Amino acid sequence: MTATTTATAIQVDDLVKTFDQVRAVRGVSFEVGAGEVFGFLGPNGAGKSTTINMLCTLMKPTSGSATVAGHDIVRERDDVRRNIGLVFQDPTLDNYLTATQNLKLHAELYGVESGLVEPRMRQVLKMVGLWDRRDGVVGQFSGGMRRRLEIARGLMHSPRVLFLDEPTIGLDPQTRRSIWDYIRQLQQREEITIFMTTHYMDEAEWCDRIAIMDHGEIVALDGPDKLKAGVGTDRVTIQTDDNQAAIEAIRNQFDIEAKLSEGSVVFNVAKGEEFVPRLFSEWDGAHAPILSVSISRPTLDDVFMSFTGTSIRDAEEDPGRNRNRMMAMMHGGGRR
């Protein structure tokens, strides 16, 4: 599904959000085509949630403009809201009500035609596999079931754009996978545009296109395969009996900086499959012999690394790097 053949679902022009002195989002621009699955990738505090909140009309931008489903996010707030579905990072279900009561409440708030509430509810509940549990009280649901119910609820009013803010955060791998199955299925059946944020690299692979965000800016935007191809290097992992000597040998002989990672020697090189035969033929017999070798294509983690110079996990674990922005966000959230 390509972005260019169909209409634009989201159009963003130079969007800026400043909390007090901190610029959480520093002028982002992009377009999302109708029917696309568009991912926003980046460490916590990169400005993903702030961007999504502005697009959902929950926050007013400091400057810049955006349209969602053809409506301006500031001037036509209600029209935007009628056309979007939202699944937040934090749960927003009423735990004392049953699954159907939650969905009905949503349908009433959105003014869904009464005769269509039941069939639509049945459909979205079946889609996320909760039809059998429809009369269960949400408080007794597992985390994965609740998230699925939130997705079902976000779909109750047939939105044209579905926003998912970290839909799989805190879920086990199996549940994450099943949620992705639903998202994919959904995209095929409902002619819906999906805009999501994640900081799981492996999940971003599922998107048609991804924007990598860091420090409030978009540093890269393309399809996952193209982004990976753009890195230009493969990762080669070798094992020897004397890794330190091997690292030195690689530096001396091939002028490549290798490093030790989890007991193996790892380095990046262009065209890895052509480099490996060279490595073997030129390997000095005096060094410890190479016991095993493997080549892997770049991952989105490598993409992130190549654009930001740090891995996504390090970016999150370095407290100084994001502290200011996080505090600004908490402050902004608390100010109301």
Added chain:
Amino acid sequence: MSTTVSKPTPLGEQDHDETEVVRVHVPKRSLASELRAIKIVWRRELIRFASDRLRIVTQLVQPFLFLFVLGGGLQTLARSGTHGVNLKTFIYPGILCMAVMFTAMFSAASIVWDREFGFLREMMVAPVRRSSIVIGKTLGGATVACAQGIIVLAIAGLVGVPYAPGLILGVFGLQLLLAFTITAFGLMIAIRIKQMQSFFGVMQMIIMPMYFISGAMFPASGLPTWLTILNRLDPLAYAVDPMRRLVFSHLSISPLAHRALDSGITWWGWRVPGLLEAGMILILGLIMLGVAIWEFSATE
């Protein structure tokens, strides 16, 4: 397996791929859609109240404690002052107000829960006016508080208050007003508060003094000057007074007892009419509802 699907759909029950997508449409905002939103917010309060039986019981404990334990216990001490009227009968209107008040405040607190547990966000992002949410919440809280009041109303006979139709209807109307105003008042406070603990702290600080000063437990006449002034400034006094007046007008007691117990609220010697008092409560409630709506609309 199947529920009331009104539309004939070509679906094979289990097969997802064959299911035709049911498309719904969200209409533009209108008065009808706002009323629908108010109604569902109101209904949610009722559903939650009805499913929480424990709450119905626990919120009656305090009023009944005051009525039967305090009222019964102080009876002997108070005998000379009440001119033969049972103390329980005397404080009964005040107890009704108490039951309504506590339930209404607790209902208003639900907005703090909603915020803490995230559900508030679901309502905030819906394409409806913020005022509809506040109005729905207020009506919901008022209905629930009134339901609690009816339980207290039902035991009137136990404390010597007759089940006269005029009395029941009048008291019902007054407690409805009170329930509305206290819920609006509670919401006005609760909207600004982010944590449940702080809400209950604030509630204790405001509600208990307001309740004691209102004259729910003692006659509003013959008080020390400072207390008289406070009493006349306490909005709750204007809810307790007409209720007591209504109850006492249906009792057969001596004129002396009437004068001692039900001399009512006066402004510089002028007895404030019950209808004016009720009107004041209503207007106050509407003002507070307005403030609550304004506050809630300003929330981002």
